[in-house]
Amino acid sequence: MDINSINIEEIVKKVLDGMQDTSMAVTKTSSKNVTIPKTSRVAMLTGLEQIELKEFPIPEIGDDELLVKVEGCGICGTDAHEYKNDPFGLIPIVLGHEGTGEIVKMGKNITKDSAGKPLNVGDKIVTSMIFRDDPNITMFDLNKQNIGDADVYGLLPDDKTHLNGWFADYIVIRKDSSIFNVSELDLDSRILIEPAAVLIHAVERAKTTGILKFNSRVVVQGCGPIGLLCIAVLRTMGIENIVAVDGVDKRLEFAKEMGATRSVNFKNYKDVKDLANAVADRFDGHLADFAFQCTGSPVAHSNIYKFIRNGGGLCELGFFINGGDATINPHFDLCAKEITLVGSWTYTLRDYATTFDFLKRAKGIGLPLERLISHRYSLDEIDQAFKTNLKMEGLKIAIINE
Numbered sequence: 001m002d003i004n005s006i007n008i009e010e011i012v013k014k015v016l017d018g019m020q021d022t023s024m025a026v027t028k029t030s031s032k033n034v035t036i037p038k039t040s041r042v043a044m045l046t047g048l049e050q051i052e053l054k055e056f057p058i059p060e061i062g063d064d065e066l067l068v069k070v071e072g073c074g075i076c077g078t079d080a081h082e083y084k085n086d087p088f089g090l091i092p093i094v095l096g097h098e099g100t101g102e103i104v105k106m107g108k109n110i111t112k113d114s115a116g117k118p119l120n121v122g123d124k125i126v127t128s129m130i131f132r133d134d135p136n137i138t139m140f141d142l143n144k145q146n147i148g149d150a151d152v153y154g155l156l157p158d159d160k161t162h163l164n165g166w167f168a169d170y171i172v173i174r175k176d177s178s179i180f181n182v183s184e185l186d187l188d189s190r191i192l193i194e195p196a197a198v199l200i201h202a203v204e205r206a207k208t209t210g211i212l213k214f215n216s217r218v219v220v221q222g223c224g225p226i227g228l229l230c231i232a233v234l235r236t237m238g239i240e241n242i243v244a245v246d247g248v249d250k251r252l253e254f255a256k257e258m259g260a261t262r263s264v265n266f267k268n269y270k271d272v273k274d275l276a277n278a279v280a281d282r283f284d285g286h287l288a289d290f291a292f293q294c295t296g297s298p299v300a301h302s303n304i305y306k307f308i309r310n311g312g313g314l315c316e317l318g319f320f321i322n323g324g325d326a327t328i329n330p331h332f333d334l335c336a337k338e339i340t341l342v343g344s345w346t347y348t349l350r351d352y353a354t355t356f357d358f359l360k361r362a363k364g365i366g367l368p369l370e371r372l373i374s375h376r377y378s379l380d381e382i383d384q385a386f387k388t389n390l391k392m393e394g395l396k397i398a399i400i401n402e
């Protein structure tokens, strides 16, 4: 926020209005000029590669619920899979889980976000998950390894509210959801929180090997949004010697802007031996101490062991969904080299809070994170947005509401 643009009078008025709301009304609403419409549009996936804009009434908000006006939402690989193949059998469904927006109505029981930060009408939020088994789990419960036992907005079966995915004008946030007040982050950063949290988690997993150090030589294979964010996280934590591997020169150029020192286009090498030599060449004759595998390609998984030195480490995070079997030679690739391998999937609630700080620090050191959002579409153009995503032309594609 530009400090000069802050209007003190308006803030004071907002605070006073807020106080009045809490004491007098059952549901807190903004008395600013926010008129909440009676209905909301949602982008509903009604068949394979078929999205229809539908309009549904905005329901009454319960004491433990929030009504949020959606400002934007990124399209995730998971959304694209659902759009194309419906692997989760969720059609009809309102997709979108990388969303953010402004609270316009708030149930009286809600006063704080999941990290304990005060929450008010007008605040900008993101959600992370809704716990299925144990509503009492908080972000500081270390036994909760990842989101395996939770539901996520945008991947919920359709219900009578219909306002349960972020590809919409409004979303109803229900009881026991994980909500974070991220008012201090700009819209682009807020849209990148969910994918960035995946990398914060992956790097935390990588650190458990004890191999990743400030001066480590690190390979990041795959320069889609996940690989690029991986480079940004490593760079932000002070790791400088990073080689990016991908098959598209444009992506490799961007990887360098994001903090990679050197790059390798795998298409220029005839076999994996040649490719491994090229990687070693970029590290002045050394293999990598640690590697992050950020593609969903089985061949890429098989290849990456050849880039790692004896006693090195590997974090595999590219297989967010089942991408098929990969072949390795357990003797040469794992045992004889004594590789330490960790897998990583999704994130914990703690990683979410770390992500907010990462986004601020990455901006602080000048990494061009906002350029990860390569395409912006309105909700009306959502079908086109998904088609662009499937063509793999851009990086992060986002729906931005007016």
Ligand SMILES: [Zn+2]
Residues within 6 Å of the ligand: 076, 077, 078, 097, 098, 194, 195
């Ligand atoms: Zn996602």
